[in-house]
Amino acid sequence: MNIDVDSLFFPAQAIKSEKSFFAGRKTLLQDAVKAVNTPGVSVVLYGERGIGKTSAAWQLYDLLQGDKTLYKLWNTKPIELRYKFKCVWVKCREYMSSTEDILLKLLMPSSERSTFYDVFPNVFNNDRFLESIKLKFKIDLKVVGAEVENFEKAKDNFYEQAKTLLDKKVAIHSIFEEVLLEIKRQDPESEVIIFVDEIDRIQEKKGLGSLIKDTDHAKFVFIGIAESLNSLIADHKSIARKLGTSAFNMDGLTESDIRWIFTKVQHMFPNKIIFTEEFILQVIEKSGGYPYPVQIFGHLGLTHALETTLNPPYKVTKDHFGFIVKKFLSFQEGYEEYSNLLNILNGDSTFKREVLHIIASSPYKWTPFNYIKDGLSSRGLRRFFDTNINNLVEKDTILKYKQDDKQQVRFTDPIARIISMLHKQEAG
Template identity: 30%
Template structure:
């Protein structure tokens, strides 16, 4: 346990490298859970002809999983080649593969000219060996060669950002070619999407070759593991109630867990304690709210501003954050009744807040909600997964709900 002031300062500094809301996990020891997804991917990778699509919401941990995958595969086989590409809006098929091949080095052994002839090894980036325009067939040939000596996985992260339709079609063609020729290398496409259809074009034609892996929100157990792994690394602890609150506020999003743990751990260390308590959580939430994505903070203020005393925009928004959602995150107006009544202590019904819901889906009020469906079957969903936890924590900080109510309301 830390004792001197310096040790607390040193720890407060180290917290920032253990809880990293700004960056994906790179280190296996800090990577929690996700065993189900990992084993599915490892299965697919170890079999010929299968390729992987990993999709889900922003911030659920897709990139982190891709980052630690190589380390898990090395448990099974030493020779793993796993280049990872970050796709962007301007990418073509050629540019994506060029980026991928830049990270692959091939060594050529050749006898050096002259008397004392001994072998010289030169490492060359594979990108230099590629022609003007890389096509699916080039990819198939190069990957076949590479996979003779290693387990080969090419990861294309943020594939949803690729705008170029041809690039996506060619990627499907490449997958088809690899599969048809029985090449053992694997392509793994990763991106933000509700479904595979949104990520892969003409996926029907390559359906048999695709292992589709949805990345859901984390379970409470997995979130708890993030908190415990991180605190163990820091030689810190947390009292049980405070831990439960952090788990609840996280809503299955590891990004939020990191953000909250960063600030609550610092709050504890600031009062020279190695143990996080409920007060630290309250302080941590305050600090975390200031560090939230600016676009969400702005949208919230637009959504809740009003001249009229007694308006219920904040309360309606908070009720939205507690509303029961379907698999895709949509809720109905009726789902607001119960949480809104719990929050306000009054009995509102749909006509009292239908207008609010409509406005919250429009630009004048931050456009926080997306609205789908026909007139009597309207459904709503938050635009960003980071909005719900923000609204709930803001609600606690502003005294609209107590932490205990949050637990009750999240239990439904």
């Protein structure tokens, strides 16, 4: 029997087209569709890292463009859309630092085939429009991005052409508006929705509020961690009118969502694949409701059962979990450092007290390890930090300082918390 585990569990990617494997989020997605369907309202999806925001956003992307697959799976009547929505998508990368970078990225081709250039090719093939942009702004859009795949090169091309302009940032926003106007001219019935994923990577977030406030011919769906949402809202009090009640905080998968994931696979291979109740309870307990560990535990468990069982049924049991944890931890380079650091901070030493002081007094709500390392007073402590925490410094894993009845430090990355917990159990 040919069982392709990679087509049943998806630990390494957001769920996009594999809609029949998308678990939960029904109410959230329906509410988000209703929000976008409301005139003038933009949407924010936010939550912790790894909570499944991008997968949910891709489902929203398709729902808004009339895809009814999820409604059929939910056995629910589709929400009637007011407009003919046309969606574009841009993912913020580490080399993007500002609102202007987002707008430039939208003018370029993308691997997802989801930018202005990809979704509205008639605009970028319209010589009349391109010539008008050239006359107004001295900018050749084809040279900027349409014929350039490298973002940094496209950005350099833009600024090289714009060097005679007094305000280059204003030029980018103006060209963005011109593109939206041309889309409206060519397709008056359409309503453009711009998805911006991972807004927490954008350093200069203040411009996002102005972008929402000043854009008349498109609406936005922003996806990011909660801290980025606070920065976004703080930018412009008046954007509350456009956001309304449309900021959605995503929680983890529920117990029933996790059970559904394994039941779905079992139903595809009746009496061939079995996940025992004890195994599913282990996944529920150790995953914390985060999609990645749920998916990786399922993938590793089924793979192990297939490799160690000659004939079906292939039963994944609680006994497989020791192997799964060891395998999972082996994927996480330097995972011991997570536990090492927590052990140090749970102890009582000069090093602990100094690190806690740096975190508590830092200007960051979430403190990067490099900031801690730079603040350590002695060369010996810095060497100790390097020796024990080096992998975390490279990953820039973040610590959050809390003070309730006692001082507490925790990783803001949920996977780091899960890794630390599993390693502690393994060591115990």
